[in-house]
Each structure stands twice: as C-alpha cells, then as structure tokens.
Amino acid sequence: xxxxxxxxxRGLVKQFETRRGTxxxxxxxxxxxxxxxxxxxxxxxxxxxxxLLRILAGLEQPTAGSIEVARGDxxxxxxxxxxxxxxxxxxxxxxxxxxxxxxxxxxxxxxxxRIVARYLRLVGLERFADAYPHxxxxxxxQRVSVARAFATDPEILLMDEPFAALDEQNKLLLAEELVRxxxxxxKTVLYVTHSIDEAIHLADRIVVFTASPGRLKAHFPxxxxxxxxxxxxRAHPAYPSIYQQVWKALRDEVLAARRRDEGAVAAGRR
Amino acid sequence: MSMTPEAEEHRTARAASPVPAGQDAPRxxxxxxxxxxxxxxxxxxxxxxxxxxxxxxxxxxxxxxxxALLLLWELLxxxxxxxxxxxxxxxxxAGRFVEMVxxxxxxxxxGISLLRVVLGFAAGAIPAIILGLTMGLFPLVRALLEPIxxxxxxxPKIALLPLLLMxxxxxxxxxxxxxxxxxxxxxxxxxVAGVVNIDRIYVxxxxxxxxxxxxxxRTVAWPGALPMIFAGLKLGMGVSLxxxxxxxxxxxxxxxxxxxxxSYQVWDMAxxxxxxxxxxxxxYLFTMALNELERIVLPWRSR
Numbered sequence: 001x002x003x004x005x006x007x008x009x010r011g012l013v014k015q016f017e018t019r020r021g022t023x024x025x026x027x028x029x030x031x032x033x034x035x036x037x038x039x040x041x042x043x044x045x046x047x048x049x050x051x052l053l054r055i056l057a058g059l060e061q062p063t064a065g066s067i068e069v070a071r072g073d074x075x076x077x078x079x080x081x082x083x084x085x086x087x088x089x090x091x092x093x094x095x096x097x098x099x100x101x102x103x104x105x106x107x108x109x110x111x112x113x114r115i116v117a118r119y120l121r122l123v124g125l126e127r128f129a130d131a132y133p134h135x136x137x138x139x140x141x142q143r144v145s146v147a148r149a150f151a152t153d154p155e156i157l158l159m160d161e162p163f164a165a166l167d168e169q170n171k172l173l174l175a176e177e178l179v180r181x182x183x184x185x186x187k188t189v190l191y192v193t194h195s196i197d198e199a200i201h202l203a204d205r206i207v208v209f210t211a212s213p214g215r216l217k218a219h220f221p222x223x224x225x226x227x228x229x230x231x232x233x234r235a236h237p238a239y240p241s242i243y244q245q246v247w248k249a250l251r252d253e254v255l256a257a258r259r260r261d262e263g264a265v266a267a268g269r270r
Numbered sequence: 271m272s273m274t275p276e277a278e279e280h281r282t283a284r285a286a287s288p289v290p291a292g293q294d295a296p297r298x299x300x301x302x303x304x305x306x307x308x309x310x311x312x313x314x315x316x317x318x319x320x321x322x323x324x325x326x327x328x329x330x331x332x333x334x335x336x337x338a339l340l341l342l343w344e345l346l347x348x349x350x351x352x353x354x355x356x357x358x359x360x361x362x363x364a365g366r367f368v369e370m371v372x373x374x375x376x377x378x379x380x381g382i383s384l385l386r387v388v389l390g391f392a393a394g395a396i397p398a399i400i401l402g403l404t405m406g407l408f409p410l411v412r413a414l415l416e417p418i419x420x421x422x423x424x425x426p427k428i429a430l431l432p433l434l435l436m437x438x439x440x441x442x443x444x445x446x447x448x449x450x451x452x453x454x455x456x457x458x459x460x461x462v463a464g465v466v467n468i469d470r471i472y473v474x475x476x477x478x479x480x481x482x483x484x485x486x487x488r489t490v491a492w493p494g495a496l497p498m499i500f501a502g503l504k505l506g507m508g509v510s511l512x513x514x515x516x517x518x519x520x521x522x523x524x525x526x527x528x529x530x531x532x533s534y535q536v537w538d539m540a541x542x543x544x545x546x547x548x549x550x551x552x553x554y555l556f557t558m559a560l561n562e563l564e565r566i567v568l569p570w571r572s573r
Contacts, residue, residue: 057478081478087471091493091570100489101479132570152479 004070005032006188007056007156012065014051025051027213029065035072036186040199042250043209043217044257049192050084052214053158056190057081072155077105079156080149084164084192088133088141088148095120095129097144101152119147122181139170143177150181157182159191163198175201176230183227196246200239201230208249211256218249358540363547366540376529380548383518383525386442387510390449395506398457399499405458406465407491423459427452427509428516440521448517453506457499464498465491497571500564507556511549 012029015022025048033039041049054060056067057079069078080101088097096103098119102112120126123143133141142162149157162178163171175198182189193199199206199222206220224236233239340360346352347359354362370376405412405419430451438444468490476490518527526545533542564571 057474059474059477077480079478081474083471083474085471087475089472089475089490089493091496091568092489093570100475103489104476104479104481104485134570148479 006035006037006070007031007033007190008066008068008070009052010066010068012052012055012067013063014048014055014060015063024213026055026062027215029214029216031207031216033188033190035070035188038182038189038191038202038204040203040206041190041192041209042194042196042199042206042246043214044211044250044254045194046212046257047209047253048212048214049209050160053081053160053190053192056156057158069156077101077152077154079158080152080154081158082142082145082149082160082162084161086133086138086141086165088144090133093130093132094125094136094144097133098147098151100148105152115151119151122150123147123177139166139174142166142174146174146178146181150185153185155188157187157189159189161192161194164194171198172230178202179228179230196243196250197234199246200224200242201228201233206242206246208246209253211253211260217253220246220249355537356539358543363540363543366538367544370541370544376544379524379526379529379545383514383527384552386445386518386525387449387514390446390514391453391506391510393446394450394453395457395503398454398502398506399461402458402461402499402502403465403487403491403495405462406495407487412462412466419455419458419462423455427455427513431516431520435521444521445514445517445525449510449513452509452513456505456509457502460498460502460505461495464495464502467498468494496568500560500568504557504560507560508553511553511556515549 009029009031012026012031013024014026015024017023029052041052043049051060055062059081071078089100092100095116099112099116102115107115116129117126120129123146125140125143125147128136128140133144136144142165146162149159163174166174179202191199191202193202196206203222206222208217208220209215210217220242222242223238224233343352343357344359344361347354347357358366367376401415405415427448431448434444434448434451438447472490472494473486476486481489514525515527515530518525519531522528526549530542530545533539533545
C-alpha cells in the first residue's frame with residue numbers, strides 16, 4: 001500500500017472554546033486511509049472520533065493540521081455522512097429522503113428516480129417508498145439514512161455509529177446489509193463504533209483512539225477474507241486474537257476516560 | 271432483507287390477536303340458536319358490531335346532552351324558575367333568529383364580521399410569517415427586532431383600542447388593524463420559535479449534502495417551521511374573534527360584536543344570544559378549517 005492514500009490526515013488538531021476554557025478534542029491526528037478501505041474508529045466516549053468525522057464531513061473546521069484527499073472522479077461528491085441520531089427528514093417521504101442528496105446535486109429527475117428505486121430495493125423499503133418517517137421503525141429509518149448516503153455515490157462514506165440506537169438483532173441485520181452493499185461498491189469508509197465485535201465484522205483495519213484529548217493509539221488490520229459471513233465470522237481463527245488485541249489497547253483508554261470523568265464529577269461537587 | 275418492518279408487525283399483531291378465552295365459551299353453549307364455526311374468528315363480527323354500537327352511542331350522547339340542556343332551559347323559563355328577561359327561552363331565540371335571517375340584518379352582521387376577521391387575519395399572519403422566517407434565519411435581524419417584539423408581545427391588544435381608534439378613526443381600517451396586530455405578534459413569535467428550534471441534525475444533513483442557502487430554506491427551514499407556524503395561526507384565530515368583538519363593541523355600527531352590545535342596550539336579549547351562539551359556531555368552524563388545512567399541508571405529522 002505504498003500508493004498515495006485516499007485520505008491523508010496530518011497533525012489534525014481540534015479545540016473547542018467553552019465557558020470553562022479551551023477543550024482539546026483532537027490532539028494531533030496522523031492517519032492515512034487507503035482507497036476502498038473500510039476503517040473502523042474505536043475509542044472511549046468523548047475521545048473525538050465523531051469530531052474527526054464531522055471535520056471530514058465539512059461540518060467543523062479544524063484548528064490546525066491538514067487533510068488531503070485524493071479526488072478520483074470530480075463529478076462524484078467527495079463524501080456523505082450517516083449520522084448516529086435520527087436524521088431522516090420527517091417532512092419528506094422515504095423516496096424524497098433517499099433522493100435528497102441527488103436533488104441537492106441537481107441530478108435530473110428521471111435519473112434520480114432510477115437511483116432512488118435501486119436503493120429502495122437494496123435496503124428493502126420498496127413498499128414504504130411513499131411512507132413518512134413517523135410510520136417507520138428505528139431500524140427502517142436508519143436504512144433510509146444509509147440509502148440516502150449511498151445514493152449520491154460519494155467517494156468517501158462517513159458513518160458515525162449508525163446503528164447504535166438499534167437493538168442487537170437489528171444491528172446485526174443492518175451490519176450484514178451494509179457489508180453486502182459495501183462489498184458491491186468498495187467505497188472508502190470511516191466508521192465510528194463502540195463495539196469491538198462490530199468493528200471486526202466490518203473493518204479492514206481497526207483504529208484505536210486514546211482517551212480525550214484524542215490521539216491515535218494503535219492500528220489493527222483485520223485479516224479475515226471477504227465476502228464475510230457475519231453468521232460464522234466469530235468462528236474464524238483470527239477472531240479471538242484480534243478481539244483481545246483491540247480490547248487490550250482500548251481497556252487502558254476506557255479506564256483513563258473513567259478516571260477523567262470521575263475527576264470531573266468530583267470537581268463539580270466541590 | 272428479511273427484517274419484518276415494525277409497521278407490519280403491528281398490523282399482524284392486531285389481526286392475530288386471540289379472542290379472550292372466556293369470551294366465547296359460555297355463549298357457545300347457550301341455546302340462542304346462533305350458528306358458530308369452530309374458529310375464534312367467527313366471533314369477530316359480533317365484537318366489531320358491539321364496538322360500532324358503542325361509538326354510535328357516544329355520538330348520540332354528545333348530541334343529546336346540549337339538547338337536554340336547551341330543553342331544561344326552556345322548561346325552567348316556562349315554569350317561572352328562570353327570568354325570561356335575562357334568559358329568553360330557546361324557542362323565543364329561535365323565533366328571533368328566523369326573523370333576523372328573513373329581514374337580512376343577521377346576514378349583514380355576520381358577513382361584515384367575517385370579512386373583517388379574514389382581512390385582519392391575513393393582514394397580520396402573512397407579514398408575520400415572512401418576518402418570522404427572516405428573524406429565524408438571520409440572527410442579526412433577530413437581535414435587532416427581538417427586544418421590540420418581546421415588548422409588544424405581552425400587551426393585551428385590547429389595551430391598544432383607544433390608541434388605534436385615535437389614529438384610524440371608527441372606519442374599517444381600525445377593525446382590520448386591530449385584528450391584524452393581535453394575529454401578527456402571535457404568529458411572529460411562533461414562526462421565529464419554529465425556525466430557531468429546528469433540530470440541529472437536519473441543518474447538518476442539509477450542509478453535508480451541499481444544500482445551498484435557498485435549498486436549505488426550501489427543504490429544511492420552511493417545512494421544519496410549519497408545525498409551529500400552524501400553532502401560531504390557531505392562536506391568532508382565537509385572538510381574532512376576541513378582538514373583532516371588542517372592536518365592534520366600541521367602534522362599529524355593524525357586525526356580531528355590535529349586535530351583542532346593541533342588543534344589550536336596547537334590551538333585545540334574544541338577539542344577543544344569537545350573537546353569542548354564532549360566535550361559538552364560527553370559532554368552531556375556523557378551528558376545524560385550520561385543522562383540516564394542517565392535515566393536508568402537514569401529512570407527515572404523526573397523530
């Protein structure tokens with residue numbers, strides 16, 4: 001992988017000004033993501049993973065550092081994000097929600113309808129094309145959100161714990177679907193998750209963050225071949241050792257985050 | 271995609287709901303001669319029928335209770351227990367109603383009041399929505415105007431009647447401006463709140479997908495603020511009725527407010543009650559109309 005990476009992040013710093021002073025969310029991130037790589041970002045809560053995604057999504061400005069992205073086809077959008085919380089527009093039907101990014105890019109109606117129909121089928125919501133979000137379950141809404149991001153055919157897909165609010169079974173089902181759709185497109189993906197299992201299921205590489213302020217602690221490649229079957233992946237011989245390594249790296253950071261939180265609570269009480 | 275959608279689960283759950291065990295057993299054994307199949311489903315029409323009867327009964331009761339009240343009123347007056355000078359019996363009010371419809375005076379009062387309300391409502395609500403959206407979208411405009419709005423908002427608009435009377439005289443402008451002012455502040459405050467309180471995530475989604483400023487107004491700000499705008503319109507409608515009555519009582523020679531006040535002064539109590547009933551009727555009608563409009567414009571709201 002000596003070729004130029006798809007995303008090259010160098011010395012990325014993000015600080016927020018709050019009433020209690022400056023908070024450093026990201027403290028010098030260096031990260032390369034290769035073209036077509038599925039990278040999972042794992043770290044304790046509040047370590048800045050979401051902030052990194054939001055910077056890449058153009059929703060935050062970095063305080064310092066650089067991000068270089070090797071553009072492939074400039075007619076395609078650079079990125080699209082799938083948000084953690086419910087982000088499907090309640091005032092639009094499923095069809096219009098999925099077509100939103102396309103409409104914003106002024107894709108002609110006929111082509112837009114064709115693409116939307118394809119993604120409706122891919123996420124299994126054809127029968128709900130004209131339903132409004134309030135008629136859908138949480139899992140269905142997240143499928144709309146995923147379809148909306150894929151529909152614009154972005155070069156990079158940013159996913160911030162997209163299935164975190166779902167129950168375990170639905171989470172597994174959606175992960176299966178995501179793997180299936182992704183394996184057909186091979187987009188570059190940055191995927192934030194709290195779950196080591198989910199990271200191993202999905203990722204080519206797992207990137208572990210330190211506790212706040214966020215830095216990169218370690219990288220773990222996931223050498224499990226694709227296409228992956230999430231039903232049997234836990235039986236793969238590499239699975240336990242990857243899990244142990246990631247957890248070992250993560251555990252200290254979670255403990256550090258806990259000490260920090262406990263300190264903050266104690267300070268608040270004083 | 272094998273996941274069962276939740277909406278469908280609900281439907282199937284209802285369709286498959288088992289008939290409560292004790293419900294059929296005793297009756298199946300009785301000698302009523304009812305033919306029953308072995309499946310529980312056979313009992314459903316009967317149960318649905320009973321539910322239907324129940325809703326009919328409720329509807330009937332809700333019609334009967336006001337009628338009973340009118341009847342009671344009539345009887346109490348006839349028995350001499352209620353003073354007919356203050357509480358003319360419903361039959362007398364009805365007679366007066368027919369009279370006023372026939373001589374055209376009632377139609378005139380109703381027509382002019384409705385015209386004033388509609389014009390005043392539109393003159394207040396439309397600029398309020400436009401200004402409210404502007405204030406919601408541009409923090410600079412909001413900072414500039416918010417203190418003024420905050421100062422005007424709590425003033426009961428009835429308190430402005432003398433001032434408005436002075437400025438506009440007793441003509442039509444006075445009444446329309448009064449109503450417009452009352453609606454304006456209510457719709458404005460609600461519209462601003464509607465835009466400002468749009469969930470941050472929808473703003474992020476629009477930005478992430480490269481929405482232009484205009485796209486953002488069209489696809490997020492406007493539809494996102496609409497429910498609150500409707501809430502403002504409904505409040506404004508209520509205040510319009512209040513203000514039309516007040517304005518017509520002090521500065522008019524026509525309209526329902528004038529009818530009520532004048533009937534009191536010439537001691538035509540039956541006519542006064544007609545005015546009151548018509549106000550109730552139009553208040554109800556306007557609310558229904560706005561609710562219906564809301565249902566059409568906002569099909570995406572769960573209710």
